[in-house]
Every structure is written in structure tokens, then in C-alpha cells.
Amino acid sequence: MMKRLWPRSLFARLMLIWLIGIFLVLAVSVxxxxxxxxxxxxxxxxxxxxxxxxxxxxxxPVERYxxxxxxxxxxxxxxxxxxxxxxxxxxLPDDYPLLSALREAMPERQPALYTYERGEGHSLPGHMPLAxxxxxxxxxxxxxxxxxxxxxxxxxxxLSMSSHASIMASAFLALLIGIGILTWVSVRIxxxxxxNLSAAARALGEDxxxxxxxxxxxxxxxxxxxxxxxxxxxxxxxxxxxxxxxAAISHDLQxxxxxxxxxxxxxxxxxxxxxxxxxxxxxQGLIREGLDxxxxxxxxxxxxxxxLNGLLAALSGEASDMGWAVSVTGQASAPFTGHSVALRRxxxxxxxxxxxxxxSVDITLSETPDAVCILIRDHGPGLPAEEMERxxxxxxxxxxxxxxxxxxxxxxxxxxxxxxxxxxxxxxxGNHPEGGLLATVTLPRSRQH
Numbered sequence: 112m113m114k115r116l117w118p119r120s121l122f123a124r125l126m127l128i129w130l131i132g133i134f135l136v137l138a139v140s141v142x143x144x145x146x147x148x149x150x151x152x153x154x155x156x157x158x159x160x161x162x163x164x165x166x167x168x169x170x171x172p173v174e175r176y177x178x179x180x181x182x183x184x185x186x187x188x189x190x191x192x193x194x195x196x197x198x199x200x201x202x203l204p205d206d207y208p209l210l211s212a213l214r215e216a217m218p219e220r221q222p223a224l225y226t227y228e229r230g231e232g233h234s235l236p237g238h239m240p241l242a243x244x245x246x247x248x249x250x251x252x253x254x255x256x257x258x259x260x261x262x263x264x265x266x267x268x269x270l271s272m273s274s275h276a277s278i279m280a281s282a283f284l285a286l287l288i289g290i291g292i293l294t295w296v297s298v299r300i301x302x303x304x305x306x307n308l309s310a311a312a313r314a315l316g317e318d319x320x321x322x323x324x325x326x327x328x329x330x331x332x333x334x335x336x337x338x339x340x341x342x343x344x345x346x347x348x349x350x351x352x353x354x355x356x357x358a359a360i361s362h363d364l365q366x367x368x369x370x371x372x373x374x375x376x377x378x379x380x381x382x383x384x385x386x387x388x389x390x391x392x393x394x395q396g397l398i399r400e401g402l403d404x405x406x407x408x409x410x411x412x413x414x415x416x417x418x419l420n421g422l423l424a425a426l427s428g429e430a431s432d433m434g435w436a437v438s439v440t441g442q443a444s445a446p447f448t449g450h451s452v453a454l455r456r457x458x459x460x461x462x463x464x465x466x467x468x469x470x471s472v473d474i475t476l477s478e479t480p481d482a483v484c485i486l487i488r489d490h491g492p493g494l495p496a497e498e499m500e501r502x503x504x505x506x507x508x509x510x511x512x513x514x515x516x517x518x519x520x521x522x523x524x525x526x527x528x529x530x531x532x533x534x535x536x537x538x539x540x541g542n543h544p545e546g547g548l549l550a551t552v553t554l555p556r557s558r559q560h
Contacts, residue, residue, distance in 0.1 A: 129294040153209045157216035160255045168247045191256040200227035220245040304328030361398045400522045416446035435466045441476035447554050449534040457530040460523045461550050465489030469547050485552040493542040503528050
């Protein structure tokens with residue numbers, strides 16, 4: 112359950128950690144503040160009552176009455192002093208917080224805490240006025256009524272400032288929102304270089320020749336970016352080296368293959384001569400397609416506008432000249448920006464495969480605001496679902512075409528995918544509901560370089 116709730120992205124995780132941590136810190140800080148405020152409030156009242164009790168204790172009874180009258184009925188600051196308890200007063204429990212503070216301030220006077228009814232309609236729900244009584248040295252009683260209304264025992268300490276509770280809650284919420292926005296901005300700034308690095312890694316397969324990623328951000332991200340750029344350079348160098356090796360092998364093998372052809376002409380047995388020539392043709396075709404496969408992932412020419420309508424019409428015409436049944440329907444309203452030679456080779460490979468295994472090919476051209484879609488359908492037996500992706504693997508041939516005469520080298524579709532991939536094209540295979548194999552080529556309208 113915990114794994115399901117834990118977000119997967121680094122941005123979401125950092126946001127969650129920051130917000131939970133800040134919320135806990137603020138909650139603890141507010142709790143400590145409220146507790147300290149209540150304690151200071153209780154101790155302040157207790158000290159004020161104790162000091163007034165000491166003053167009145169030093170006066171004679173007559174002077175006490177005169178002093179209270181001169182002070183306006185015993186009012187002094189937040190307290191109203193008197194010499195008797197109000198009517199209908201009853202004591203509060205011994206665990207009341209203010210009572211503990213009173214006992215610490217004047218342990219020798221045995222203070223008591225009461226609440227009383229002020230009158231109907233004068234008390235808030237859950238709140239009652241408080242009165243404190245202490246004994247003076249001569250045994251008489253001094254009472255102090257706390258001006259205002261205070262929470263009853265057992266309620267949260269937050270109720271002691273009910274008039275300020277909504278203000279504190281609003282301030283806490285505003286603080287949390289402000290910190291949340293700052294957290295979002297800081298985490299976004301910290302994780303954006305990682306997002307750029309991830310996007311560059313995904314785009315590396317589409318364009319290995321792309322410009323190196325600029326190393327920005329924290330030190331760790333800069334180090335990862337520099338390592339990524341080094342990896343890109345090594346991959347590019349490796350691909351170029353592989354192409355050079357295959358080109359050199361192809362060139363160097365041409366001479367011995369030519370010599371073998373000449374020597375095969377000297378063989379008197381025509382059957383053996385034909386077999387040797389066939390093997391030499393297969394060797395030369397394999398070398399040529401291997402070189403084409405290596406070059407298919409490395410296109411250095413700049414992209415240009417391609418008239419897809421004209422390209423498909425030209426391919427259909429060439430297929431008709433070879434006696435193939437190929438039809439084209441649909442129109443593209445705008446050119447596609449890409450590599451003309453690579454796209455032509457890729458589409459021709461698909462048409463050739465369709466004719467080889469399905470006799471006839473139907474091509475449908477359609478478009479959306481973001482892409483152009485080319486559907487190439489043959490009328491053959493189709494493919495099992497488990498082979499839809501495997502046929503794109505280099506040198507893979509289906510079970511029904513294991514021979515070189517019918518199955519080729521197994522590089523045609525691999526080359527096709529590479530040729531489309533370098534211009535951000537996508538190809539997928541599927542069986543048509545009415546029979547035959549359907550190849551869907553999707554070419555995006557926009558290109559970024």
C-alpha cells in the first residue's frame with residue numbers, strides 16, 4: 112500500500128518530502144507557541160493576583176475597602192478584586208491549568224478557582240467566567256474575577272483564544288500555501304536539468320548526431336550531463352567506425368568474389384558452376400545489405416521538403432513497370448520535411464515485401480494536423496502476433512521463408528525501421544481484418560534540429 116502512495120517521479124517525491132516536513136515543523140512550532148502562550152498567560156495572572164494579595168494583606172480591613180473603592184470597584188488591569196465570591200459559584204477541578212500556576216505563585220495562601228453564572232445570554236458556548244479566591248493573613252477572603260470568558264477544563268488549549276483562532280488558522284494556511292509555492296519553484300528548478308537529460312537520452316536514438324547537451328544545474332547533474340555527452344560521442348564514433356569497417360570489408364571482398372566468378376566460368380560442370388555462382392550472388396547480396404543496414408542509422412544529409420503524393424506515384428509507377436499490382440489512394444495537402452532517399456528506400460522495401468508475400472499491395476495516404484500516415488497492405492497470409500516485432504530484428508526471417516531465395520537476408524525490415532527512425536518516423540505491423548499484413552508508417556509533421 113505504501114509503495115502505491117509513494118510517487119514515482121523525483122519531482123513529486125521531493126515536493127511530498129518538503130511539504131510534509133514543513134507542515135510538521137509548522138505544526139510543532141504552533142503547538143509550542145500556544146503552550147508557551149497559555150503558560151505565560153497563566154503565570155502572569157497568578158503573579159498579578161499574588162502581588163495584589165500581598166499589598167492588601169499589609170492593610171487593615173478598613174483600608175482594604177477604601178483602596179478597592181478608590182480603584183473603581185476593585186478593577187485593576189485585567190482583574191476585578193473583591194472581598195466575596197459571586198453568587199452561584201462552584202469550584203473547578205484541581206487539574207485546571209490556571210490553578211496550578213496560582214499554587215506555584217502563592218503556595219502559602221491556598222488559592223481556589225471558581226466559575227459562576229454571569230447571567231443568561233452573557234456566556235459563550237463552552238466558556239464561563241472565572242474567579243480566584245485566596246486567604247489573607249487575617250483569615251479574610253480576597254477574590255479576583257478575570258475579565259472576559261475562558262474555556263472550561265478538558266477542552267483544547269486553542270479555545271483559550273477563540274477570538275484569534277480563525278486569524279491564526281488563516282495565517283497558518285497562507286504560510287503553508289506560500290511555502291508550498293516556493294517549494295514547487297525550488298524543486299522544479301532543481302529537477303528541470305534532470306528532465307532535460309532524460310529528454311536528451313530519449314532523443315539520442317533518433318538522432319545520435321544531435322548537439323551535446325549543455326551542462327547546467329547542480330554539480331551532480333552537471334557531472335551526469337558531461338558523462339552523457341561523452342557516451343553520445345563514443346556511440347557516434349562507434350557507429351562511424353562500424354560503418355567504415357563494413358565499407359572496407361565490402362570493398363575488399365569484391366576482388367576475391369570477382370576472382371571466384373572468373374574461376375567459376377572455367378568449371379565445365381554447368382550444375383556445379385550454377386551453384387557456385389548462386390552462392391557468390393548470395394555472398395555479395397549479404398555484404399551489400401549489411402553495409403546498407405549500417406548506413407541506414409547514419410544519414411548526414413539535411414532534411415528537405417518531400418512531395419509524398421509524387422513519391423508514392425513514382426513508386427507505384429516503378430512497381431507497375433516490374434509487373435507488380437500496386438494501387439495508391441489518398442492525398443497529402445503539404446510536403447513532409449525529411450530525407451527523400453531514405454524515405455524512398457524504406458517505402459520501397461515495404462512494397463517489395465508486400466508483393467513478395469501478398470502478390471498485390473494497396474497504399475493509403477492520410478494525414479492529421481500533426482502527422483502523415485501511410486498504410487501499406489498486402490493480401491498475403493499475414494503474420495502471427497508473436498512475430499510482429501521480431502521481424503524487425505536484424506537477420507531474422509519467418510519460419511515460412513527460411514531459404515535465401517524467398518526470405519532474403521532478414522535485413523530488409525530492420526533497414527526500413529532505421530531509415531524511418533532517423534527522421535522520427537514510426538512503423539508498426541498488424542494483420543488486416545480482411546486478411547493480409549498491414550504496415551502503418553507514421554511521419555510527424557514537425558521536426559526539431
